[in-house]
Amino acid sequence: MTATIDSAAVRLDDTWLTDLEDEAIHIIREVAGQFDRPVILFSGGKDSIVMLHLAAKAFWPSRVPFAVMHVDTGHNFPEVIEFRDRHLSQLGLVLTVASVQESIDAGRVHETPGQTRNPLQTVTLLDAISAHRFDAVLGGARRDEEKARAKERVFSVRDDFGQWDPRNQRPELWDLYNGRHRPGEHVRVFPISNWTELDVWAYIQREGIEVPGIYYAHQREVVHRDGMLLGVTEWTPPRDGETVTTEWVRYRTVGDATCTGAVLSSAKDVVAVLAETAESTISERGATRADDRSSEAAMEDRKRQGYF
Amino acid sequence: MPGQLLRVVTAGSVDDGKSTLVGRLLHDAKAVLTDQLSAVEVASERRGYDGADLALLVDGLRAEREQGITIDVAYRYFATAKRSFVLADTPGHVQYTRNTVTGASTADVAVILVDARSGVVEQTRRHAAVATLLRVEHVVLAVNKMDLVDYAEDVFDGIVREFCSAADSLGLATFTPIPIAALTGDNVVERSTAMAWYGGPALLEFLENVAPRAAAGVPARVPVQLVARPRTASHPDYRGYAGRVEAGPLRPGDPVVVLPSGQRTTVAGIDTPDGGLDVAEAGRSVVVRLTDDIDIARGDLIAVDREPLPAVTRDVVATVCWLSDRPLRAGDRLALRHTTRDVRAVVDGVQSRLDVTTLTSAAADELALNDIGTIRVRLAEPIVADPYATSRSTGAFLLVDPHSGATMAAGMITSATP
Structure with missing residues (x-):
């Protein structure tokens, strides 16, 4: 849930951001201390950019000792893929791409024509985790995003089917994170669990972090579909009867282009985005994610299967 | 101190209206957004409820919504002009007490809910015991459903007296009782007009103004998470110890003892990627450099060399x-x-x-x-x-x-x- 705060979102006293940063750094260092083969999931979205920034700070002046992986549906915004590659090469990190297209070609998953590839990512992710023998998988998911995610632990054990059992989670006490697991199991780790959308933007501003341009207002050809503004791309052509218009928009979340909507916006920089986020009356995923709209338990069901 | 995070845990028995209180707090603090509220309205209507059931905002798992109970601790976030809050909403049923323990372990404030009609029950004592044992700094006794007892002062006073005797047995020195009605919003965000006999703050008002956790009564300790030895061109000979400062503040020049080995040295510097620190308060994640080369590994603890030592x-x-x-x-x-x-x-x-x-x-x-x-x-x-x-x-x-x-x-x- 995104908080609405009075007046300017930019507060001079940013103690709370330092608190959140210290907590995240502590968590990331615990991963390095407790696991042999951690991997950071990096999509080029703002949450994973912030997580990678925190990892760089956690290990400074050493380099980040983790692998970096993107589960690529093949339907991503080209601006984000370009940013992803440039950003990682600046940090001196090597990217592993786990490709949903390859999973489809290998017959591991089957695409339903006209449906988003978003749920197919789970199989690709789990295959990559076992192929690389990753034992800790760091994700940028936040508890405020969605009510099933609000029930997630910081260290969350997945069985050898990658399943999340929300009714049988380990109690998580103090800041003692328990990463013990059996062979074949792995642990999902969410260092920015306690951050809100507003915290992420306030931190992006404070730290001067670069994010892909599509997070800021730009002109784009869009159609109205299912109450969302969907950008016209090669995978999302206009359907019969839909009118294409050019609007000033930005993205609040960046995922697969086929299920991520844009919002009308004039916020061209981080200060304007902060103000807009503080005043928004619609949640981040509610505004922009078709994948959460299918049912009251859509996210819980995907998470149980091993989704991010 | 505005700008700090305040961590709050809520605990109550089944049907004390805890999810309703949390929903009300989030709603009235304007942390519930239009789409989330309309989703709740649709879901409430489908279940045949009168009006929106705010509990559906927080019961994130299908089994919780089906059974109408909260099973697992859920974390909620909201902010006011004064402060940012992390709220751990923990289930009431006895079999889920472990989640109350979980929520209380990081909390600055515990809000223990009782139903004004049933008063202090076994679960209330259990929650008070957990909050006391885990040494949560502030305990609030929120007497809910005051609307169902005609907002009667004597009912509230009776429950406070009952809780007082439990607190005495536990050694809980102080607590703050607040009469509320989560369903109607009395004394949740705004002070109620229905209970003129109550002169204290509304719940949110209390949470906005309460002092966060006091510092521990011992000097700084740094449990070592990692040894930083970059061996890069920019830091060829750097050696530091990454960890979180616990208990008291740490300063360069502090004499320290490394345990369990017992070797003594001093803090040469406290480093962060944003520069060195003159003082690192408890909670800061830092890299500590020491004056002498000592064999230190993950699991060791660097403690300021002043009594009481660990x-x-x-x-x-x-x-x-x-x-x-x-x-x-x-x-x-x-x-x-x-x-x-x-x-x-x-x-x-x-x-x-x-x-x-x-x-x-x-x-x-x-x-x-x-x-x-x-x-x-x-x-x-x-x-x-x-x-x-x-x-x-x-x-x-x-x-x-x-x-x-x-x-x-x-x-x-x-x-x-x-």
Whole structure:
């Protein structure tokens, strides 16, 4: 849930951001201390950019000792893929791409024509985790995003089917994170669990972090579909009867282009985005994610299967 | 201090209206957004409820919504102009007490809910015991559903008196009672007009103004998470120790002792990627450089060399909350996780169990799920510990099943014999 705060979102006293940063750094260092083969999931979205920034700070002046992986549906915004590659090469990190297209070609998953590839990512992710023998998988998911995610632990054990059992989670006490697991199991780790959308933007501003341009207002050809503004791309052509218009928009979340909507916006920089986020009356995923709209338990069901 | 995070845990029995209170708090603090509210309205209508059931905002799992109860701790976030809040919403049913323990372990404030019609019940005593044992700084007794007892002052006073005697038995020095009606919003965000006899703050007002946790009564301790040895062109000979400052503040020049080895040196510098610090308060994640080259690894602890020093011990007496279906008995072999150290442990014996109805301890030889008791544990290797009462972070531990990895107990050290 995104908080609405009075007046300017930019507060001079940013103690709370330092608190959140210290907590995240502590968590990331615990991963390095407790696991042999951690991997950071990096999509080029703002949450994973912030997580990678925190990892760089956690290990400074050493380099980040983790692998970096993107589960690529093949339907991503080209601006984000370009940013992803440039950003990682600046940090001196090597990217592993786990490709949903390859999973489809290998017959591991089957695409339903006209449906988003978003749920197919789970199989690709789990295959990559076992192929690389990753034992800790760091994700940028936040508890405020969605009510099933609000029930997630910081260290969350997945069985050898990658399943999340929300009714049988380990109690998580103090800041003692328990990463013990059996062979074949792995642990999902969410260092920015306690951050809100507003915290992420306030931190992006404070730290001067670069994010892909599509997070800021730009002109784009869009159609109205299912109450969302969907950008016209090669995978999302206009359907019969839909009118294409050019609007000033930005993205609040960046995922697969086929299920991520844009919002009308004039916020061209981080200060304007902060103000807009503080005043928004619609949640981040509610505004922009078709994948959460299918049912009251859509996210819980995907998470149980091993989704991010 | 505005700008700081305040961590709050809410606890109550089944049907005390806790999810409704949390929903109301979020709604009235404008942390519930239009799309989330309309989703709740649609879901409420489908279930045939009158009006929006705000509990559906927080019950995130399908089983919770189906059964109308909260099963698992859920974290909620909201901010006002004064402060940012992390709210751990924990379930009431006795079988989920372990989640109340979880929520309380990081909380600055515990809000314990009771139903004005039923008053203090066994669950209330259990929650008060947990909040006291985990040394949550502030306890609020929120007497809910005042609307159903005609906002009567004497009902409220009676419940406060009852809770007072429980608090006395537990050694809980102070608490703040607030009469509320979560359904109607009385005294949740705004002061109620229906209870003129109550002169105190509304719940949110209290949470906005309460002082966060006081500093621990011992000098700084830094459990070492990692050794930073970059060996890069820019930092060829750098050697530092990454960890979080616990208890008191740490400053360059402080004399320190590295435990368990006992070697003494001084802090040469406290580094962060944003520059060096003149002082690192408790909670800061930093890299500590020392004047002398000492053999230090993950699991060691750097402590400011002033009394009281932590104890290096292989013999611990502790209060534990047992969180597993399998009972705890003497002779059980477990792993103990303390600060950044994992050691093998054997349970020497169960000494006593707390009866949450009478709030007295009685001799026992095993602890069952949700039991709170005192045990003695022997360790294969030493840990560096303080009593939990002096320092939460160096006094707390987990007991872990070495085979499954499951977290079996939350432990709080009462005495550590060197």
